[in-house]
Amino acid sequence: MLTNPLTKNIGAEDVATDLQTYRDSDGYGGWLRALKMSPDELTQLVQKAGLRGRGGAGFNTGLKWSFVPTDRRAHPVRYLVCNADEMEPGTFKDRLLMERDPHLLLEGIAIAAHAIGAATAYIFIRGEYHLATQRLQRAIDEVTESGLIAGETTSLDQPLQIYLHCSSGNYICGEETALLNALEGKRAIPRAKPPYPQVSGLWGRPTVVNNVETLCNLPHLLLHGAEWYRKLGRGEDSGTKLFGASGKVNNPGLWELPMGTPFREVIEHHAGGLRDGLTLRGFLPGGGSTDFLGPQHLDLPMDYDTVRKAGSRLGTGTITVLDEATCPIGLVLNLSRFFARESCGWCTPCRDGLPWVVEILQRLENGEGTTNDIELLREHTARMGPGNTFCALAPGAAEPIQSALKLFEQDFIDHIQGGGCPFH
Amino acid sequence: MTNPTGKVWQRIPARQEGPAPELSTEEIRAIDEERSHYENDAAAGLEALRIVQRARGWISDDSLRAISAYLGIAEAELEGLATYYQLLFRRPPGAEVLQLCRSSSCWILGCEQLQGWLEQELQVRPGETTADGIFTLLENPCLGACDRAPVMLLGEALHTNLTEEKLREVLAEKRRRHADQSAD
Numbered sequence: 276m277l278t279n280p281l282t283k284n285i286g287a288e289d290v291a292t293d294l295q296t297y298r299d300s301d302g303y304g305g306w307l308r309a310l311k312m313s314p315d316e317l318t319q320l321v322q323k324a325g326l327r328g329r330g331g332a333g334f335n336t337g338l339k340w341s342f343v344p345t346d347r348r349a350h351p352v353r354y355l356v357c358n359a360d361e362m363e364p365g366t367f368k369d370r371l372l373m374e375r376d377p378h379l380l381l382e383g384i385a386i387a388a389h390a391i392g393a394a395t396a397y398i399f400i401r402g403e404y405h406l407a408t409q410r411l412q413r414a415i416d417e418v419t420e421s422g423l424i425a426g427e428t429t430s431l432d433q434p435l436q437i438y439l440h441c442s443s444g445n446y447i448c449g450e451e452t453a454l455l456n457a458l459e460g461k462r463a464i465p466r467a468k469p470p471y472p473q474v475s476g477l478w479g480r481p482t483v484v485n486n487v488e489t490l491c492n493l494p495h496l497l498l499h500g501a502e503w504y505r506k507l508g509r510g511e512d513s514g515t516k517l518f519g520a521s522g523k524v525n526n527p528g529l530w531e532l533p534m535g536t537p538f539r540e541v542i543e544h545h546a547g548g549l550r551d552g553l554t555l556r557g558f559l560p561g562g563g564s565t566d567f568l569g570p571q572h573l574d575l576p577m578d579y580d581t582v583r584k585a586g587s588r589l590g591t592g593t594i595t596v597l598d599e600a601t602c603p604i605g606l607v608l609n610l611s612r613f614f615a616r617e618s619c620g621w622c623t624p625c626r627d628g629l630p631w632v633v634e635i636l637q638r639l640e641n642g643e644g645t646t647n648d649i650e651l652l653r654e655h656t657a658r659m660g661p662g663n664t665f666c667a668l669a670p671g672a673a674e675p676i677q678s679a680l681k682l683f684e685q686d687f688i689d690h691i692q693g694g695g696c697p698f699h
Numbered sequence: 700m701t702n703p704t705g706k707v708w709q710r711i712p713a714r715q716e717g718p719a720p721e722l723s724t725e726e727i728r729a730i731d732e733e734r735s736h737y738e739n740d741a742a743a744g745l746e747a748l749r750i751v752q753r754a755r756g757w758i759s760d761d762s763l764r765a766i767s768a769y770l771g772i773a774e775a776e777l778e779g780l781a782t783y784y785q786l787l788f789r790r791p792p793g794a795e796v797l798q799l800c801r802s803s804s805c806w807i808l809g810c811e812q813l814q815g816w817l818e819q820e821l822q823v824r825p826g827e828t829t830a831d832g833i834f835t836l837l838e839n840p841c842l843g844a845c846d847r848a849p850v851m852l853l854g855e856a857l858h859t860n861l862t863e864e865k866l867r868e869v870l871a872e873k874r875r876r877h878a879d880q881s882a883d
């Protein structure tokens with residue numbers, strides 16, 4: 276049985292799979308199967324299979340689709356949006372899928388569009404992904420010309436149109452409602468929720484926003500079924516996922532592995548452990564907006580709920596490794612600078628809190644910190660927490676800081692008592 | 700003047716009077732193509748800014764006026780977009796834009812030292828252009844190639860596993876190319 280549905284067409288050579296090659300290995304077979312199902316059946320199948328959003332939050336994909344109103348007459352126009360903004364620090368997974376197997380994504384888009392009754396889909400891709408943009412555009416042209424998705428009827432009896440939108444920058448564009456504003460040609464500032472995009476999204480129409488990797492899971496799920504898909508996972512969650520590791524490891528990279536694979540396997544086996552005889556201090560499990568975990572968490576299976584219970588989030592599943600020779604406060608400062616720069620400025624705890632946090636952390640690094648600063652950092656991160664802001668940028672920014680305060684508290688104290696950064 | 704996040708605040712010069720400058724035929728063709736992808740023309744404004752920047756390297760006051768006249772979007776709206784989005788330039792960059800990744804994995808692997816070296820070598824700070832007009836140095840968030848850190852984009856080309864040695868070679872190559880061009 277197939278065990279690597281996401282990467283089975285990706286070889287050693289840096290080329291994109293073309294339409295013919297893609298079709299020769301079952302390509303667009305999932306789409307043809309989806310067409311034989313009603314949108315309702317399709318949604319239920321995906322929900323039952325337990326596919327969870329790979330954009331970071333891990334929300335059940337079929338359940339998300341089910342919030343789209345079913346009344347076609349009241350809501351004739353619907354949109355599917357593929358989130359290809361990938362700007363989370365430490366994340367490098369969607370790039371591979373788009374550069375190497377663009378048709379897998381297009382097939383996934385066609386399937387999702389059929390499920391929600393969308394005749395138009397947008398791929399919102401970050402402006403720096405030049406190669407992925409080129410290869411996707413070529414694939415869109417190929418498949419449109421082939422008539423495979425454009426000629427077949429969607430659930431709306433209209434040809435499906437897929438358009439690329441290249442982002443003009445800013446991390447906040449990845450937040451789904453800010454992304455919709457960007458697509459409408461506005462400043463990318465998040466929208467208040469509710470209403471959720473599934474009900475009122477792009478130009479007020481029902482809209483589903485899904486991550487690249489989420490959509491890439493669909494073709495084979497359709498082809499091989501929900502039972503097969505569930506069994507791909509090793510633990511609680513279904514399917515496979517791209518897991519990665521970067522930082523000072525021997526073999527940084529990206530691997531398709533079953534959900535539920537323990538962190539240790541990625542860091543020690545696939546990434547070959549830490550280089551230069553260094554030891555592991557901790558790691559960010561899935562991007563810059565996830566809480567640090569420590570060596571004591573290495574045997575946790577990488578499932579969404581398990582990682583949450585351990586006090587972090589699986590996020591994007593691309594691990595950033597922190598070694599003993601790297602200053603944890605320096606790393607947190609680096610991340611906080613990024614978040615401060617990327618804040619859209621709507622909410623006070625984010626717009627004003629983040630620059631303060633940067634200043635405090637810089638103070639600690641410079642040897643000008645006081646014991647009071649630790650308390651101040653705790654206060655700021657609490658204010659940036661969930662419920663106080665319009666979007667998840669600020670709560671995400673708080674995660675590495677608050678977990679560093681727990682896991683690396685002694686480092687903070689050493690910075691204060693030792694008059695600066697001991698790593699310099 | 701600099702705010703706490705390091706962004707540079709700039710005075711924007713007053714608008715000029717007179718008839719709106721024109722877009723090129725190719726620009727108009729590309730903008731019309733994009734217009735057909737969206738429910739309304741307002742959405743094409745952001746795309747138009749990208750298209751014009753691609754053709755001219757940046758977005759001048761004249762370009763803003765030309766897009767405004769063509770799409771019927773207020774100049775102030777377009778200005779709001781151009782100053783919000785980081786990849787839209789309201790000042791002309793050098794011939795080669797160098798976007799160095801400054802995020803977590805690249806930081807762990809020494810992008811700060813590389814930036815220091817680049818600033819010395821080019822005699823610029825981030826956001827500035829070299830005296831010869833060839834290079835503009837920008838700090839970029841994670842470029843999505845953290846497994847090959849440190850990385851940068853030079854124009855549209857991704858350079859990975861950077862070292863001072865590699866940077867030296869790449870810069871020399873670009874300088875040679877520009878010297879040849881100006882000799883022609």
Ligand SMILES: Cc1cc2nc3c(=O)[nH]c(=O)nc-3n(C[C@H](O)[C@H](O)[C@H](O)COP(=O)(O)O)c2cc1C
Nearest residue numbers: 328329330358360361362449450451485486489667
């Ligand atoms: C600040 C911020 C940035 C985000 N960036 C991305 C991104 O680059 N790509 C992505 O897929 N999701 C991103 N998300 C999550 C999206 O809002 C959304 O949850 C996701 O695209 C849904 O797709 P999924 O259900 O398939 O995971 C971001 C969220 C926030 C708050």
Ligand code: SF4
Nearest residue numbers: 619621622625664666
């Ligand atoms: S949390 Fe930050 S980025 Fe999100 S809406 Fe508020 S100010 Fe904007």
Ligand code: FES
Nearest residue numbers: 800805842844845
């Ligand atoms: S941190 Fe530099 S490419 Fe991701």
